[in-house]
Amino acid sequence: VKAVLDARDDLPLDDTRERIVTVKRRLPVLLVDGNPSGGFFERAAGFTALALAPSAELVESNEASDNYLMEPKVLPAPEITTLKDLEKNKVVVLADVARLPGIMADRIAAYVANGGGLLILAGPRVDESFYNGWDGPGGPVSPVDLGPLEADAEGIQPAPSTFDHETLVLFKDERNSDLGKASLSGFRAVTGRRDGGSIAASYSNGEPFLAGRNYGKGRVLLATSGFDVRTGNLTTRQSFVPLVHELVTWLAGAGGVKLNVDANWKPALALPGGGGLKGTYFRALDQSRGIAIERIDPTIQFDWKDQQPHKGMNRDRFQIFWEGHLVPPVSGNYRFRMEVDDKATLKIDGRTVMRMVSTGKRDSGEVRLEAGTPVPISLSYQEEYSFASMKLFWQVPGQEMKIIPAQALLPLTGDREKEVVARSTALDPRGEERRVTVSVGRRGRSLELEGAAIPGLYQVKIPDQLGEEVEDLERPEVPMVVRRDVRESRLQPLEEDDKALIRKSIDLVEARNVTDLLAVLSGKGFGKELWKFLAIAAFFLLLLEVALARWISKSRRSGEDVKVEFEEKSGPDPEILERMKGARQAE
Template sequence: MLFLNPWLLAGLAGVGIPIIIHLVRRQAAKPIEWGAMRFLFDTVAMRRRKMEWEDLLLMAARCLLLALIALALARPFVPPDSSVPWLFVLPAALVGVALLGASFVLAGKIRWILKFVAVALLLLAAGLVFLERSLNLKRFEASGRRDVALVIDASASMELSLDGRTVFSKAVEEAKQLVKEAPRGTAFLVVLGGPAPEAKTAAPLTHRADVLGVLDSLRPVGGTFRAHEALGMATLGLAEGSNASKEIIVFTDAQRGGWRFDSPNAWDGLGEAWQAMPAKPKLVLRDFGSPAGLRNVALASLETSRSVVGTDREVTLKATVENTGTAPVTPGPVVIEIDGNKVGEKPVGLLVAGQKETVEFRHRFAKEGPRIVAARMEARDDLAADDKAERVVNVRGKLPILLVDGNPAGSFFERASGYSALALAPSPDLRKGKGAGDSYLMDPEVVPAPELTDEDLDGRAVVVLADVPRLPERLASLLAGQVADGTGLLVIAGPRSEAAFFNNWKAADGPLLPLPIGHVAVDPAGISPSPATFLHESVALFKDEKNSDLSSAKVKQWRKTGEAAGGVQAAAYLNGDPFLAAKNYGNGRTMLATCAFDARSGNLPALRAFVPLLHELVTWTAGTGVELNVDPSWSPSVAIHGASGGLTASYYRNQEWRGSPTVVRVDPGIDFRWGNDKPMARLPNDRFSVEWRGQLVPPMSGEYVFSADVDDEIEIRLGDHAPLKADYGTEELGRMTLEGNAAVPFHAKYREDGGEAKIRLFWNPPGGEKQIIPGFVFRPEREEAGEPMRVLDPQGLVREARLKPSRRGRELAIGGPSVPGVYQVSADEDLNDALGFPEGSKLPVAVLRDSAESHFEPRNQDDLSLIRKHADLLLPASVEDILGVLQGKGFGREIWKLLAIAAFILFLLESVFARWVSRSRRMAEDVRVSFGDEAVWGRGLK
C-alpha cells in the first residue's frame, strides 16, 4: 500500500488531540480529601470498571476516526503486482492507533503493555509501507528527461464503436492528453501498429506540437495488430533517443491475436534487446478491454466454388456471414458486386451468437482478366470494418492444355489421351484433330509423343503425359524448367511408361514425380478407389459417395509405387496402393495417376465422375496462376511466376566493364543476335560490353560440353574451373564434369568491338544434343528493382510498387503497410508482359481481412506472465494513471473511498455511543447511603 499524497499523512498527528484533551481533563480534576467518601468506595467501585471501558472505547473510536480521515486524505493505493498485502498493513496501522489511544485511559501495568503493542504495530505498518515503496514505487521514480514510445494499435478491432466513439479515437485522444501533460523534458516517438507497424517519427521528438500533429494525422489501418513487431520497432526508435530513461506505452484493446504469445522464443529475442539498452524500458499497457456485450455480424469469407474460373460456365460465389458477438442480430441483405456493379442480393435471417450462414450466388463472367468481387451488408452493429469482404478473381478465357499421347496408334478412343481430351472439352472437333472451340475453358491439344517439339511446350498451363514411355533429354529438361516456373504437369502412368526414365527425371528441385513408379500390377477382377482416402483438395469433391460413382470403378492394371519423393498421396485404392499423388514443385505442381485413363486399364472412363475428376485434377495441377489475393503481412507483395531463371546482366557503354553499368537487369539466358542494332536504347551499336553473374544448376550429373557462337569475344568462368574463352564464330569452349542439382557460380564477360554483334551460349548435356543453355538452369545473382508504378490503396492514398527479385523469380512489392482491401496497380510494360495483360491495364490486388479480428479473443493471465518475464509490465486503467507513472507518483487501485466510508460510519457510531454514555452518567440512580438509625442521629444532634 502506497500514497498519492504522502505529505498529508502528517494529519495522523491529529490522533493526539483526544489524548491531550483526556490528559488535560484528568490533570484538571484535583482530588479533595473528604472523610465521608470512604463510605462511598464500596458502591462506586462497581461502576468504575464500566466507566473505564466506556472511556477506552470512546478514546479508541476518536483516535481511529482522525486516523481514517488523515489516511483517506493521503489517498492510499495498492500498486500493481504489490508485494505486500494491504489487508495486513492497514488493519495493523489502525489497530495500533486504537491501542495507543486506549493506553492513555487505562492505568497500571496494562497501560504500558498496550503502549508497547501499539508502537510495535505502528512500526510494523510503517516498515511494510517503506518496504513496498522500495520494492515497487521505484518503478515509478521520476527521472527527469525520458524517451517515451507511443504505440497506437490501428487494427480492425480498434474501430469498435463504444459510446458513439471508436476505441481508436479514444486511444489517440488519451495519447494527445499524455503528450500535453507529461513532465518537461519528455521526448515522444510515435509508432502506428497494424499488419505492418510504421514509425511515424524517426526518433523521439521533444517539440510537443510536432508530436500532436503526428497523432492528429493517424488513421486506422485495419488487419491484425502485430504487437511484437511494433514493440521491436519502438525499441529501435528509443535507441535513437538521447535520454537514459525509456518507456513504451501501448494503447490497445484486449485482442490476443498478433502478440505471438505462442512463440516464447520471439519474446526471448525482444527481452534480450531490452536488456541490451542502457536502461531497460518499462512496458505500459493501456488496455481498453473488450466489450461486455457485443453486437457484431461479420462477413467472414468470400470464396469461389472453383480455383480456376473461366468464361465458359457459371461459378458459385460463397459469402459466409457469422455472428461474432454476444447478442442476436438480424443484418441487412448481402449484396454482391463485380467491379463495382451490383449483380445480386440475398437476405440473411436472424443470427444468434456464434451462428454462421453461407449465402451463395451464381454468376457467369463475361470477360476474362482479373475481376474485383465484393460482398457487402448493412449490419448496423458495433464494428463496421468487417461488414465487407473483397477478393480478386482471375477469370481465364482459355486454359491451354497439352496432352502428349504415348499410344497414338489406333482409333481416337484407343489412344492413351482420347477419353481425357474429350473429358476436358467434349467437342466433336477434337476427334478430327482440331481445337475445342471458344465455348470451352479447357483448350486441349493432343500431340503424339514422337512428334513433340520445343514449340509445343510453349505457353501451356498444364502438360499431360498420357502413358508416355519417355521424353528426349532435351525436352525433359525444358519441361522440368517450365514446371519449376509454374506450368502444371499431370503424369498418367500407364503400362507403356518407363519407370527408369520417370524415376530419374530430376531438376533443380529434385524428382518431378511425387512418388517413384514401379512394376505394373494386374487384377482381372479389378480394384476400386477408396473414397475414404480422398483427403487431398484435388479429390475432396468425390469423398462423399452419394455425389460420386468412383467407388464402383474397376481398375484392372495399375502401377505399384515406392516411398514418397517429396509428394503426398492424394487418393488410394481399397488395397492401400496409391491411386493419385501430388507435389508442389517450384512454382508449379505435379500430379501422378497410377493407372491409364483408357479402356485398357478398366472402366474408369465410363463413369459419370470421370469428367469432373479429370477437370479437378487438371485444375489443381494448373494452380491459380498469379495469386492476386494475399494475406495481410508487412507489405503487400504478389509472386510473379515464370521468371525464376536467368542471370543478372550489367550493360556498359565501354568495352572494359568500367564504372557504373548503364543498365542492370535479369536476362533469361545468353541467346542474343543484335546484328547492327543497339542492344537497347541507352547503349551504342558498337564498343559496348556485358557482364552476366549468377549460378548454374545442372539438371543431372555428368560431362557437359560448352560452345558459343560469338561476335566478338566471350569469357566464361564456372566455379573454380579454368576460364573458357571464344572469339569470332562458333567454337567449342571446353568440357566440364558437373554434379546434378549442385549450384555452381557462373560469371561471363562479353565484349563487342564493331560490326555485327551476337552471343549465343550452348551446351551438350550428358547423353543429349547441342542446345541453347535453358534459362531455368540459371539463377540470377541479384536484380535491381524496376521503375516505380503508381498504386491507389484502399484508403485512396497513392503508393508505389516495384518489380523486385525474390527467391523464385520476381515479386510485385507494394510499398507501405498492408491495409486490407483492394489496391489498383497501374501496370508498366514489364509487368504486363509478365502477366500477359494488354498495355495500360490496371492490376487489382486484394489484401484479405483477418477474420480473427472480429472474434475478440482476450489476453489471459498466462499471456501477461510471459510479458512480465521479459519486461516490467504496468497495466494502468486511465491516462491519469499513465501520467502518474511519468511523474513518479505511481498508480494502482485506490482505497481512500473505503477509508472515508469507514470514517463516516465510525463517526455516526461514536456520536451515538458518546451521547448514550453522557445520558447514562447524567441519569444514573442516586446512591442512597445509610448512616444507621436516623432517629438516633437526630437525637444525638439535638
C-alpha cells in the same frame, strides 16, 4: 468481390471483406500422346482430350475449337522436341509417354517448379525407370516410385472410401458417382512413396490409384492407369468427364499470381519467373552512343540473324553485357560451351573461362562449383558484321550439355540481395498514391508496395515488361487485396515503418530495456526525462514570484495602495452545513 456486414457497431473497419477472384478466359492444356499410331480413340490421350473439350475439330486436327473453356492440344510424343511454347500451357498431360528426351525432361520439370501443372497417366508403355529417376530443380518429379504393370483378370475398382484429395470430393459419395464401379484390368504397381508425395486414392485391392505432390510452385498428379480403353472401362463411366476436369482444374490452380496477400507492413506479390541474367544492350560498339535497354534475360539463347536485337540498336556493330550469379544444383566439375557469332568472353567468379574472337563453338575446361553457392558470372558479347547469335550452355556433372536454365541464374550484381528491375505506382484504400517496385532476389521475383500496409483494396499499375511476361498481370492495372488480420497481436516486433505509421497519430515513446517496462507496469512511466522540463518550469515560476514581490515592495515604498481582490463566494452549501451540525450533535 466485396462483402459488407451491416453491423452498425463502433468498429466498422472489420465489417468489410474484399477478395480477388481470378477468372480464366481460357485454360490451355497440352496432352502428349504416348500411343499416337492408332485411331484417335485408340490413342492414350484421345478420351482425356475429348473429356476436356468434346469437339469434332479435336478428333480431326488435334486441337479444339474456340467454344470451350478448356483448350486441349494433342501432341504426338515423338514431336515433343519441336515444342516451343511449353510455358503457355497451364497443364501438361503425359498420356502413357514411355520417356522424355533429356532436354524436354528438364524443361518440363522447370515448368512445373515455376508454377505449372503436370498429370502423369502411367499406362502400359511407361518406362518406370525413367520416371523413378526423373529429377529437376524441386527434386524427384514423380510422387511415387513406379513398379511393373500388374494385371487383374477379374478387374479392380477405385475405392471411394479411400478418396483423400480435394479433386475427389465429388466422387466420394457412391450414390452420386459411378467412379467406384469402373473396372480396371491393368495398373502400375507402386514400390515406394517419395518425400513430399501422398496417396490420394487407392483401388479395391489396396494398391494406389492416384498420387500427388506439390513441386516447387507447381503441382503433380500421377494416375497408375492410363485413361484409355486398353486397361479398363473407366472412360465409359459418367464420372470420367468431371474427374478429368477436377484433376486438370486443380493442377492449373497452382500457378499464377496470388492477388490476395496477408496483412503485412510491406505488402508484396510473389511473381513467377525472375531467374536469368541482367542484360545491358548498347546501341553500338561505341558505348558512348548509349544504352538501348536494360532487362532480365531468362536464358542466353539468341539467334538474331541479320536483325537488330532491340529497337534503336544497330543491326551490326553492337554489344551486349550480361551479368548476375550462377547457382549450381549439385557439387562437382562443370563444363561450359559458347556458340557465338561473332565474339564473346565468359567469366565465372572473376576468372576468364572462355574467350572467342571469331564465329564458332567452343567448350571450356572443368570448373569446380559447389551446390547452392551463387558465384558471379558475366558474359560480354560483340557483333561485327552479318548474322548475329549467342548461346550459352553448361554440362552438369553426370548430365548432357544443355542451355543454362533460368532457375540456375540470378540477375544480382555485386553484393546486392535484390535488384530492382521496374517501378510503378498504386492507389491504396484511402486513395493515396504508393510507390511500387519490382525486384529480383535470391527468393525469386516480387512486386512490393512501399510504406506501411493498410488492409483493403489496392489498384496497382503494372509495368509494361511485367505485363508482357506474366499472364495474370497483362492488364495495365490490376487489383490487389491486403487481408485484414483479426488477431489483436501478431507477437512480432514493430518495424520502422510500423513506428512511422503510429507516430502520425500519437506520440510514441519506446521502452529501451526491462527497467523501462517495469516502470510502466508500476505506473511510474519511462522514456523522456521529465525532470528537466519540470526544473525549467519551476525556474520560470521562481522568477515570476521574485518579480511580483519586487513590484509589490516598490509600490508600497511609493505609497501606492496595493489591493489584491479575491473572488467572492456566496458561502458553503446549506446541505453541507446541516450535515456538519448533525455530526457535531452526535458527538
